[in-house]
Structure formats: C-alpha cells, structure tokens
Amino acid sequence: MFTTAPVMCYNFIVKKLAVLLTTALAAFSFTAGTAVYAEDGQSGSSPSYPDLASVLAFDSLDAYGVNEDQSRFAFAQGNYIYVYDGTKVSDYYYSGTLENDGSAMYCYEHGSAVTGIEFDGDSIVFTDGTATYSLADGKAVEYSYAFATLSTVDLGDGLLISMSGGAMYVYQSGSSVTFNDQAYSCLKVCSGTIYVLRGSELCVVEGSSLESIAVTPLTFEYVDLSQGETILTGDTAQYLSAVSQEVKTVTLAAGTYVTQADISDLSGTYFKTGESGTFALSADTKMLYLCTTGGVDVLALGSDIYLTKSGNTPAAAEQEAYTSSYAYLNTATNVYSRAYMADATIIGSLEFDDIVQVNGLYSDDTLQCGFAYVSYTADDGTVIEGYVASNFITEYYFTAEDGEFGEAEYSDDYSEDDVIVAVCIVIIIVVLVIAGVGYIGYSSGAGKRKRKNDDEQK
Numbered sequence: 001m002f003t004t005a006p007v008m009c010y011n012f013i014v015k016k017l018a019v020l021l022t023t024a025l026a027a028f029s030f031t032a033g034t035a036v037y038a039e040d041g042q043s044g045s046s047p048s049y050p051d052l053a054s055v056l057a058f059d060s061l062d063a064y065g066v067n068e069d070q071s072r073f074a075f076a077q078g079n080y081i082y083v084y085d086g087t088k089v090s091d092y093y094y095s096g097t098l099e100n101d102g103s104a105m106y107c108y109e110h111g112s113a114v115t116g117i118e119f120d121g122d123s124i125v126f127t128d129g130t131a132t133y134s135l136a137d138g139k140a141v142e143y144s145y146a147f148a149t150l151s152t153v154d155l156g157d158g159l160l161i162s163m164s165g166g167a168m169y170v171y172q173s174g175s176s177v178t179f180n181d182q183a184y185s186c187l188k189v190c191s192g193t194i195y196v197l198r199g200s201e202l203c204v205v206e207g208s209s210l211e212s213i214a215v216t217p218l219t220f221e222y223v224d225l226s227q228g229e230t231i232l233t234g235d236t237a238q239y240l241s242a243v244s245q246e247v248k249t250v251t252l253a254a255g256t257y258v259t260q261a262d263i264s265d266l267s268g269t270y271f272k273t274g275e276s277g278t279f280a281l282s283a284d285t286k287m288l289y290l291c292t293t294g295g296v297d298v299l300a301l302g303s304d305i306y307l308t309k310s311g312n313t314p315a316a317a318e319q320e321a322y323t324s325s326y327a328y329l330n331t332a333t334n335v336y337s338r339a340y341m342a343d344a345t346i347i348g349s350l351e352f353d354d355i356v357q358v359n360g361l362y363s364d365d366t367l368q369c370g371f372a373y374v375s376y377t378a379d380d381g382t383v384i385e386g387y388v389a390s391n392f393i394t395e396y397y398f399t400a401e402d403g404e405f406g407e408a409e410y411s412d413d414y415s416e417d418d419v420i421v422a423v424c425i426v427i428i429i430v431v432l433v434i435a436g437v438g439y440i441g442y443s444s445g446a447g448k449r450k451r452k453n454d455d456e457q458k
Contacts, residue, residue: 047232047294049309052257052278054224056084056098058200063126066190067119073202073220074124076114080106081126081135084220092204095221108135116147150187153194161194161205161213163187168196172210179215228259228278230270231307236298237266239291240344243337243386245373247362248289248314250299256281258306263298263344271307288366289314290338290345300340303368320361320370327374328394329354335386339364339371348384350376361390 063076075082082105086096100107110128117126124135125145134143153161160171167180168187182199189195194205198215207213240263252258258281260274287299287306297310317339332352336345339362350356360373370390377383 047234047236047296049231049259049296049307050224050227052223052225052227053221054227056082056220056222061197061200061202063114063117063186064188064195064197064202065118065124065126066188066193066195067122068191070191070193072119074117074119074126075202076117076126078113079110081108081110081114081117081124083107083124084222086220086222089221092216093219093221098222108138108140110140118145118147120145150189153187153189155208157208159207159209159213161187163196168205168215170210170213175210177210177213223257225278228257228307229273231259231261231296232294233266233268233271234293234296236263236271236291236293237344239293240266240298240342241337241347243347244291245385247317247319247339247360247364247367247371247373249286249317249364249366250289250297250312250314251284251286252281252299252308252312254281254283254285256285256308258299258308261298261305261307263305263342266344274304276304286366288317288338288340288364290340300368301366305342317362317364317366320363322358322361325358326355327358327372329356329388329392330394331392333388333392335374335376335384335388337386339367339373339387341368341389347386350384350388356388356393358393359385363390 058075058077061075061077065074066072070088071086073084073086075084083099084094084096085099086094089095098105098107110126110133112128112130114126115129117124119125120134123143125143126133126135126140127145127147132143132145132147133140134145151163155161158172162169162171163184166183166185167178168184170177170179179198184196184198186197187194196203196205196215198217201217203215203217205213205215257278259271259278260276262272262274265272285301287301289312290298290300290305292298292310295310297308297312299306299308329350329352333350334341334346335348335350336342337347338345354376356374356376358372358374361370362373363370371387372390372393373385373387374393375383375385
C-alpha cells in the first residue's frame with residue numbers, strides 16, 4: 001500500500017541522481033491512443049482444448065498379460081512393451097492411463113522382439129525367447145519364470161475351447177464351431193475370465209453353450225497427453241495486445257487438465273509446450289485469467305502460462321485500498337495490457353520520472369508481482385493505459401490537478417518530530433565519525449614525535 005509524506009525535496013534529489021543511472025534506458029514511446037477490446041473471440045483459426053481421451057489401438061499384437069484383479073494389462077508389439085492401468089467402466093470398456101515416462105506411449109523398448117509377457121504378482125515379466133526378464137522402473141533385469149502355453153480350456157458340461165493353426169474351435173457333445181475370421185492366438189484364463197488375441201485386438205470369450213459362445217473385443221480408453229502439443233494459437237496475440245481494464249482470476253478444480261505453454265512467440269500455428277507439458281491438477285488451483293481464444297482459456301500462475309478448456313467463470317481480483325492519485329515512476333518501464341509481464345502483453349513504455357495516474361493496485365497471489373493500473377497523458381494529449389509493476393512507482397505521491405502538484409498529503413502516522421529525530425541522529429553519527437578519525441590521527445602523530453625525541457636523546 002502506498003503512503004504519503006512531505007518529502008518533495010528529498011524525493012526530487014533522489015530522482016535527479018537516479019537520472020544519471022538511467023540515461024541508457026529506452027526513450028519514451030507510446031501507442032496512439034489506448035484501445036480496449038473484448039478479451040475473447042472466435043475469429044480466424046478457432047483453437048480448442050483437446051479432450052485428451054484416446055482409444056488404445058495396435059496394428060499388431062504379439063503377446064499380452066493381465067494381472068490378477070484385471071486392472072492392469074501389458075501388451076507386447078515387436079520390441080515395445082505397453083502397460084495400461086485402468087478401471088472397468090462397463091463389461092467391455094476400460095478407462096485409464098498408459099504407464100510411461102511421458103515421452104512415448106510405450107514404457108519399455110527391448111533389444112529384440114518380445115514373444116511372451118505375464119504378470120507375476122505385481123511384477124511384469126517377459127521373454128524374448130532367449131532369456132526371461134522382470135520389468136521395473138523402466139529397466140529389465142534377468143528373472144526366473146516359467147512361461148506356459150495354454151491350448152485348451154474346459155468350461156464344464158462338455159464345453160471345450162481349443163486353439164490350433166490360428167483358429168479357435170469350440171466343442172460340445174460332438175458338435176463344434178470354428179472361429180477363423182481372423183488369426184486367433186494367446187489363449188489365457190485370468191480370475192475366471194477367458195482372454196484371446198483376435199488379430200490385433202484383445203478379446204474375452206463368453207458363453208455357456210455351443211450356441212452362445214461369443215468373442216467380444218475390449219476397448220481401452222486412455223488419456224493421450226501428447227494432444228496438448230497441437231493446440232492452435234489462433235488470435236491469442238491479438239487478444240493479449242488489447243488492454244483489459246480488470247484483473248480477473250479463475251479457480252480450476254482438482255483433476256482439471258492444463259497444458260503449460262510458452263507465449264514468447266505466438267507466430268506459429270501451435271502453442272509451444274512448456275517443460276511440464278499436459279497434466280492434471282492435484283488440487284484446486286487459482287490462476288490469473290488472461291484471455292479466451294476459441295475454446296481455450298489462457299491463464300497464468302506467477303510467471304508460468306497454462307492452457308485449459310474454456311468455460312471457466314472469471315472473478316474480479318481483489319484490489320488494494322488506494323486513492324486515485326498521481327505518482328512518479330522511479331524507473332523506465334514497459335506498460336502491459338494485462339497484469340502479466342511478457343513480450344506478448346507489452347503495449348508501450350514510459351520513462352523514469354514520468355507522472356502517471358494510479359487507477360488500481362493489485363497484489364493477488366496469482367501475479368508475478370504487485371501491479372498498478374495506470375494512465376499517462378503525453379504532451380500532445382495522447383493517453384496510454386495499462387499495467388506496470390507497483391514497485392516501479394514511488395511510494396510518495398501527491399494529489400494533483402492538470403499535472404500541477406498541490407499540497408502534500410500526510411499519512412495518518414506522520415510526525416515532524418520523527419524527521420527531526422532522524423536528522424539529529426545523522427548529525428551525531430557524523431560528528432562521532434569525525435572525532436574518531438581526528439583522535440586516531442592525533443594518536444598516531446604523538447607516537448611518532450615520542451620516538452623522534454628518544455632517538456635524539458641517544
């Protein structure tokens with residue numbers, strides 16, 4: 001919060017000294033008028049935030065494994081192993097995630113083709129036909145495990161399932177049904193459920209009679225975080241260059257997906273993804289609202305930019321108490337269209353010692369720093385409005401009309417006695433320093449004179 005005090009002489013001297021340190025700063029520049037536009041729109045390419053949900057699909061599958069509670073599945077395709085962790089939403093539909101290091105869909109690449117894979121308790125074990133390995137933390141170590149090949153399943157009541165030559169046969173009471181529409185392989189039973197590979201699909205086999213046997217593929221939905229790398233920039237640059245007269249925030253619920261982005265260059269087709277990529281928030285999180293472009297909200301938390309699906313309701317950020325007053329800039333600075341400092345939000349610049357009118361102060365915890373919403377009137381009457389860091393404004397400011405200073409405003413706790421006491425303390429310190437230096441000089445000279453007299457007596 002700003003305070004006021006009658007220290008115009010002091011303030012004048014400090015600012016004039018600071019001029020010597022700021023002569024290398026950029027000269028005053030401003031835009032021709034201050035345009036204020038809507039903060040969102042749909043013109044041009046209309047970005048949308050991806051749903052992120054995809055269905056796991058393979059061109060081919062060589063092997064698979066299912067854990068005991070049927071919540072984790074391991075798939076082998078050539079040299080690659082994929083691990084899916086999900087929840088059964090319906091009889092044949094799972095929703096979950098792929099376990100990986102964030103850089104690829106698969107979690108492990110082996111040096112040769114994987115021919116078999118299983119779960120041994122919570123551990124994933126696999127073989128390449130030469131050796132057997134256990135997979136943990138993205139690393140494979142040799143492991144002792146006996147892989148078994150199942151060719152026949154007895155369902156009871158004389159109902160049998162058999163595999164041979166890429167076809168699946170079902171027998172009962174001397175009759176049979178052949179399934180050979182695609183290549184069938186890898187017959188397994190896990191916790192009472194019969195699984196089989198049909199081409200590149202993992203299926204379940206169900207039925208209690210020859211006539212009711214059915215083969216149904218399973219669907220594995222997962223969150224595809226890579227979709228966060230293809231979010232269109234659209235008209236974001238245009239919206240961020242227009243002044244917003246309000247500071248707004250939004251609160252995102254835990255579990256909301258966001259994508260960290262870099263807005264230093266918005267000339268490309270897609271947003272450049274930040275280091276954190278796309279992830280789900282672990283807790284409710286308040287962020288600074290910058291703009292909406294198409295179906296994407298552009299938000300900030302500190303210096304970081306995040307993208308998320310639009311539809312959030314912005315709320316006005318709380319302002320600090322302030323009086324509409326004129327203030328000095330204590331340094332040259334850019335002026336920003338938002339309470340966020342970035343190249344994309346720069347709309348002009350001001351010089352050290354320029355006088356601005358303070359129209360709002362903000363110190364919300366979503367901001368990079370405190371901000372002031374100010375306006376500046378040039379000699380030709382052109383006005384620029386925008387945001388500057390509040391610590392770039394001198395804390396001593398005075399009421400004025402038409403740019404002429406009036407009487408100083410006094411803070412409630414101001415006292416001339418405080419100023420007198422401070423001056424007296426400074427004078428006392430200076431006198432003590434001078435006396436101390438004089439004493440040291442006198443003592444040093446006296447010592448030299450004494451030594452000289454002793455030498456002459458000798």
